[in-house]
Amino acid sequence: MTEPLTRTRGESGRVTGSSRRTRRGWSSLLYLVPAFVFYGTFTIAPWVQSVWLSFWEWDGIGAATWAGFENYIKVATDERLVVALRNGLGFIVFYTVFPVILGLLIAAVIAARPRRGSGFVRTVLFLPQILPLVAVGVVWRYLYAADGPINQMLRAVGLGDVARAWLGDFTWAYPAVGVIGTWVTTGLCMMLLLAGIQKIDPSLYEAARLDRCGPVRQFWHVTVPGVRAEIVVAVTVTLISALASFDIVYVTTGGGPGYQTIVPGVLIYKLVFTSNEVGLACALATVLSAIILVFVAVIGRIGRRGA
Amino acid sequence: MQRRTRLVLAPLAAGALLGLGLTACAPGATTTGAGAGTDASTELTTDDITLTLMSTPESGAATEATIAAFETEHPNITIEYSQTNYEDYNQSVNLNLSGDQSPDIVLLNAVANTVKNKLVLPLDDYADLYGWNDFFPANQLNQWRVADDGTTLGDGGALYAAPAGFSLVGTYYNKAIAAELGIEAPTSLAEFEAALKTAKAAGALPVQLGNAEGHAAFVVQLLGQGMSGADTANAWAFGHEGATFDTEANHAAAQTLTDWQKAGYLGDPTTVNGTDLQGAVDNFIGGKGLFLVDGIWDAGKIGEGLGEDAGFLPFPGENTTGIGTSVAYAISTQSEHPNEAAAFLDFLRSPEASEQQFAQGFMPDDPTVAVAEEGTLQGDIVAAWAEIAEADGLVAFNNNATATMNDALKAGTQQLIAGQMSVGDFIASIQADWAAAHAG
Numbered sequence: 001m002t003e004p005l006t007r008t009r010g011e012s013g014r015v016t017g018s019s020r021r022t023r024r025g026w027s028s029l030l031y032l033v034p035a036f037v038f039y040g041t042f043t044i045a046p047w048v049q050s051v052w053l054s055f056w057e058w059d060g061i062g063a064a065t066w067a068g069f070e071n072y073i074k075v076a077t078d079e080r081l082v083v084a085l086r087n088g089l090g091f092i093v094f095y096t097v098f099p100v101i102l103g104l105l106i107a108a109v110i111a112a113r114p115r116r117g118s119g120f121v122r123t124v125l126f127l128p129q130i131l132p133l134v135a136v137g138v139v140w141r142y143l144y145a146a147d148g149p150i151n152q153m154l155r156a157v158g159l160g161d162v163a164r165a166w167l168g169d170f171t172w173a174y175p176a177v178g179v180i181g182t183w184v185t186t187g188l189c190m191m192l193l194l195a196g197i198q199k200i201d202p203s204l205y206e207a208a209r210l211d212r213c214g215p216v217r218q219f220w221h222v223t224v225p226g227v228r229a230e231i232v233v234a235v236t237v238t239l240i241s242a243l244a245s246f247d248i249v250y251v252t253t254g255g256g257p258g259y260q261t262i263v264p265g266v267l268i269y270k271l272v273f274t275s276n277e278v279g280l281a282c283a284l285a286t287v288l289s290a291i292i293l294v295f296v297a298v299i300g301r302i303g304r305r306g307a
Numbered sequence: 308m309q310r311r312t313r314l315v316l317a318p319l320a321a322g323a324l325l326g327l328g329l330t331a332c333a334p335g336a337t338t339t340g341a342g343a344g345t346d347a348s349t350e351l352t353t354d355d356i357t358l359t360l361m362s363t364p365e366s367g368a369a370t371e372a373t374i375a376a377f378e379t380e381h382p383n384i385t386i387e388y389s390q391t392n393y394e395d396y397n398q399s400v401n402l403n404l405s406g407d408q409s410p411d412i413v414l415l416n417a418v419a420n421t422v423k424n425k426l427v428l429p430l431d432d433y434a435d436l437y438g439w440n441d442f443f444p445a446n447q448l449n450q451w452r453v454a455d456d457g458t459t460l461g462d463g464g465a466l467y468a469a470p471a472g473f474s475l476v477g478t479y480y481n482k483a484i485a486a487e488l489g490i491e492a493p494t495s496l497a498e499f500e501a502a503l504k505t506a507k508a509a510g511a512l513p514v515q516l517g518n519a520e521g522h523a524a525f526v527v528q529l530l531g532q533g534m535s536g537a538d539t540a541n542a543w544a545f546g547h548e549g550a551t552f553d554t555e556a557n558h559a560a561a562q563t564l565t566d567w568q569k570a571g572y573l574g575d576p577t578t579v580n581g582t583d584l585q586g587a588v589d590n591f592i593g594g595k596g597l598f599l600v601d602g603i604w605d606a607g608k609i610g611e612g613l614g615e616d617a618g619f620l621p622f623p624g625e626n627t628t629g630i631g632t633s634v635a636y637a638i639s640t641q642s643e644h645p646n647e648a649a650a651f652l653d654f655l656r657s658p659e660a661s662e663q664q665f666a667q668g669f670m671p672d673d674p675t676v677a678v679a680e681e682g683t684l685q686g687d688i689v690a691a692w693a694e695i696a697e698a699d700g701l702v703a704f705n706n707n708a709t710a711t712m713n714d715a716l717k718a719g720t721q722q723l724i725a726g727q728m729s730v731g732d733f734i735a736s737i738q739a740d741w742a743a744a745h746a747g
Contacts, residue, residue, distance in 0.1 A: 053334055061401050062424040064334045145586070146578045168519060168581020170725050255714075256519065257580045257721040258728075273398045275711045276420050278334075 047289070054282035060272065064279070071283035081284055083259055084267045087174070088243050088288070091263065094178030095185050095242030100234050102182070103189025108223050110190075111197040112215065122194070126187040133184070137251025140180045141167065144252070167253050173260050180248050185241065189234045196230030197223055232303035236296055243292050264288045345645050347432035356644055357385045358651065359410040361403065363396045365604065366414055366634040369472060369663040376659040377651055384647055386412075401426060404639050411642040412651060415451070415468045415635050417707050422467050423457030427637040429465040433649040439469065442656060443672070444696060446537075447473065449545070450703045451635055458745065460703070461545035469652035470633035471660070472669030475701075476525050476622075477629055477691050479591065479599040479609055483616040484511055490597070492620055496533065499598075499623045503572045506597045513572040515596025517587025518579045518724060521706075521717025523564060525600050525630060528705045530560035533624015537700045540628070544703040546745040552738040561723060561730045568724050576724045602630075603688050607668050610684040619687035621695050628700035629691070632707070634669060709744035712737075 054071055058064035075081050106125065110118045128136060143150050144166040151163035166176040200222065208218045224231075246265030249255065255262035255270075264284060271281035362370055367390045374386045389410075391399065397416055403409060404426040413427070421427055434440055439448065445462065452464035480492065485502075488509050493499040503513035516523060532540035535556035543550040573579050582590070584601070591599040592612030599609075600622065609617050621627050636655065638648045654660055661671030670692045671677055677692070679685035695701055706713040719736050722728035728736075 056334055058334050059420045059424070060335075061405055061420060061426070062335050066333075144581075146581055164575075165578045165581020168579065168721075169577045170580075170722075170727055254520075254717075256718060257725060258718045270711075270714065274714065 050282040051286050053279055054286050056279045058278045059276040060278045061276075067279055071280045072287070074280055075283050075287050080259060080262065081264075081267065084262045084264045084284075085288075085291075087261060088245065088263045088265075090174070091178060091181060091242040091245055092239060094175075095181040095245070096235055096238040098182045099185040099189045099238055100193075100231060102186045103191075103234065104193050104224070104227070104231070106186075106190045107194040107197055107227075108219055111194060111223075122190070125190055128184040129187050133247035134251055136180065136184060137248045140248075141252050144176055168257055170257055170260055173253055173257055177249055177252055177261050180252065181242065181245065184248070185238045189238065192230045192234045193227050196227035200226035229303065232299060236299050239295055239299065240292055243288065243295070347436060347649070348646050349436050349650070351381065351384070351647050351650055352644070353383060355383045355385075356647060357387060358412060358642075358644060358648055359387045359389070360412040360636075360651075361396070361400070361410045362388070362390050362414040362636075363393045363416075364390050365393065366416075366471075369634075369660070369667040369669065370414075370636075370655075372663040373471075373655065373660040374651075376657075376663075377654045380654075381647075381650070384651075386651065404641070409639045409641040411639055411644060411648045412636050413639060415637045417710075418451070418453055418458070418460060418467070419710055420457070421637075422453045426640055427467050428640055428642070428645055429467060430469060430638070430649065430652070431466050433652070434466050437649075437653045439466075439653075439656075443470065444699070446541070446699060446701050447633065449541070450632055451637075459546045459548070461541065461547065468633075468635035468637040469655060470635050470672055471655040472664035472667070472671055473631050473633045473692075474602050474604055475629050475631040475670060475688070475692055475695070476529070476600065476602045476704075477688075478620045478622050479601055479605075480618045480620065481591070481594065481597055481613060481616055482618045483613075484594070484597045485618075488597075492618065493623050495623050496530075496625070502597065503567065503570075507571055512574055512596045513598065514567065514574075515587050515591040515599045516573050516579050517582035517584050517590075518717075518720055519581055519583040519586070521713065521720055522584050522587070522601070523579070523720035523724060524706060524716035527557070527560045527564055527716075527720065528630055528702070529600065529622035529624065529628065530563050531557040532628045532700075532702050533622060533626055534559060536626045537628050537698075537702050540702045540705075543741070544705055544708045546708060546741070548745075552741060553734050557734055558730060561733050564720075565723060565726075565730060568726075573724070576726065579724055580721045603668060603670070606684060606688060613684075615683075617684040619684055619691055621691045621700070626700060627694055627698040628702055629695040630704055631670075631695075631701045632704055634664075709740055711740055711744070715740040 055067055055069070056064040057067040057070070106121075110122065142148055145151075146165040146168075150166070154160060154163045164172065167173050169176075204222050204226070205218055208222050213221065244265055245263050246269065249261055249263050250266050250269065253261045255266050268281045268285050268288075271277045271284065360370070360374070367388065371388050374388055378385060390396075393416075396414070400413055400415075401419070401421055401424070404413060404421065405424070415421065415427070434448075447470060448466060449461045451468040451470075452461055452466050453459070454461075454464040484490075484506070485492070488502075488505050488511065490502045490505055491498075493502050506513040514526075516526070528540070531554070535554060539550075539554070539556070543552060567573055568576055568579075584605075587596075587599065588601065588605050588608060590596060592609060601609075603619075606619070621629055636652055638645050638652070642648050656672035658673055658676055661673035661676040664671040665677050670688075674693070674696070677689045679689050681690075706716055709715075715737055719728065719733045723730070723733045
């Protein structure tokens with residue numbers, strides 16, 4: 001396969017004229033077609049369709065009426081939708097900030113002194129990633145219940161006053177759901193960052209040690225800059241899962257108590273399946289994807305600037 | 308830089324064209340079905356035909372057994388039964404009805420936008436032919452009568468579904484705790500509140516309430532309609548023009564709930580909001596709570612758990628009322644055999660079908676079948692059902708007043724119980740949701 005291609009390149013070096021070069025360009029594009037067909041059919045087309053639907057008032061079944069930007073005006077003014085967007089943004093702390101920091105610390109510790117059992121720790125921490133999020137939600141709902149294991153533990157150590165039905169508490173439900181997000185994404189961040197740390201040239205650590213840098217300064221001056229690219233990836237991936245979160249919230253609280261934990265994902269789902277406002281749901285989804293795109297672009301830019 | 312932009316934009320533009328091609332123009336389409344053209348008749352085909360029926364496991368348990376009895380009577384008609392769990396069912400029922408492979412008979416859990424989009428047949432001709440209007444008390448059919456606007460329910464509208472058994476929400480009580488505290492079954496709100504006070508003073512939890520899914524809405528509704536009467540309550544639940552949630556009775560009801568919360572009758576508000584219905588039922592069976600407001604769908608579990616100690620009452624109030632709805636079946640507009648499907652709907656009120664309904668824990672279409680020993684939980688439920696029917700006190704679920712009302716009531720009662728919302732704001736938020744759906 002590589003043989004003829006190489007030869008073509010060799011020839012085109014001698015022959016002047018652009019026709020050959022163009023043909024080469026087209027033939028290489030051909031390899032992208034299968035992937036693009038799938039991507040176009042299952043990702044881009046539905047996305048475009050939902051953008052298109054956001055300009056209609058449609059109940060999902062009958063005839064639709066043109067709504068123009070009405071749905072977008074509602075997204076900007078409906079209090080519930082604004083609260084949902086704010087909650088989604090707040091989840092960045094639990095889905096991105098905490099997991100990246102925790103993941104970095106754990107990865108640094110594991111990488112600094114590989115010992116027996118660190119493989120086990122790695123597996124356990126990564127485990128939440130492979131569980132279906134619905135199952136994660138069901139398990140945590142049990143853990144947080146009024147008579148659940150977390151409260152039993154609190155009572156056992158004499159902290160019975162703190163025990164409560166965590167997911168029913170107007171103050172604590174939101175952080176309680178957020179902690180589940182941290183638990184799920186920390187493992188992923190740790191794996192990514194660990195891989196990054198392991199490719200850092202050991203001589204850099206050696207040089208740092210010769211300069212009499214302790215473990216903390218090695219961490220700041222060698223490890224962190226060394227995994228910058230991995231941090232960007234981890235932040236991007238977890239940020240998207242924060243803003244697009246659905247499963248965990250839907251299963252644990254359904255957005256309650258009141259509207260304390262409502263997030264855009266749950267609201268979009270409810271708008272489509274409960275109140276049959278497909279157009280409004282698509283408008284909210286479009287706004288959400290625009291916000292995500294902006295965030296991803298900004299992070300990408302920050303990452304590049306540092307590199 | 309420019310080059311990169313072009314690379315990103317090219318697939319996006321291509322995708323956009325592709326997407327537009329797929330969506331054509333305006334979304335949605337109207338379907339006209341085969342069934343709409345058939346004249347209603349009680350004369351059935353003699354050909355071998357197959358009907359398809361879709362239901363949920365809870366509602367369909369009795370239906371499956373009924374199908375067997377129906378097939379024995381009509382050997383040339385086969386009914387293929389299929390079921391999906393409740394939530395998936397509600398999300399897919401309209402899509403199924405509007406698709407190419409529409410089932411003939413479907414369980415209808417709410418009118419939603421099914422009637423508006425003409426997905427099911429009006430059944431008035433069949434009701435006349437089979438005499439359903441004489442057989443059922445008016446308020447048992449009114450929930451499935453829909454006016455021309457597709458959303459207003461009740462008297463005067465066309466009938467779109469036939470009942471296959473009823474559920475009822477009332478008050479369970481723990482007879483052992485009541486006996487210990489010397490409490491008699493309360494028959495008025497004053498007696499009920501006195502019982503709550505006695506229980507609280509004796510250190511027992513007066514009311515077991517799980518509001519994680521918003522079931523305090525049952526308490527608010529029962530308190531409210533106990534004061535206002537069933538007709539006022541139904542007018543609102545059915546979406547009648549000019550009805551409002553902002554009534555003295557509903558203010559008093561929401562106020563009573565908050566008063567009970569403040570008096571400690573419901574337990575810690577966070578625990579209430581953090582406990583779901585099944586959790587509350589488990590707690591009640593475990594002896595936590597003198598009363599539990601819940602539907603008869605949990606009677607089997609509670610009867611098994613508490614045995615002889617389980618009792619059931621209509622919620623006490625000035626007017627005897629209950630919240631209830633029917634398991635009901637409708638016929639798809641696309642059905643090719645609407646007459647045979649209607650014959651099955653009629654069969655749902657037969658003694659055979661009613662026995663199955665009663666055995667599965669529903670109040671049967673034919674009330675003469677509901678016989679249970681006095682003093683048992685089942686006996687209490689039959690007596691309560693008769694008492695409510697006698698008083699014409701059956702009211703539709705407030706939760707079904709609009710598509711989003713369940714969510715509004717859930718969030719509202721959670722905020723009310725946690726002290727995050729005033730009674731006035733609660734009433735206003737519920738009425739606002741209603742007005743948005745029933746405007747004009």
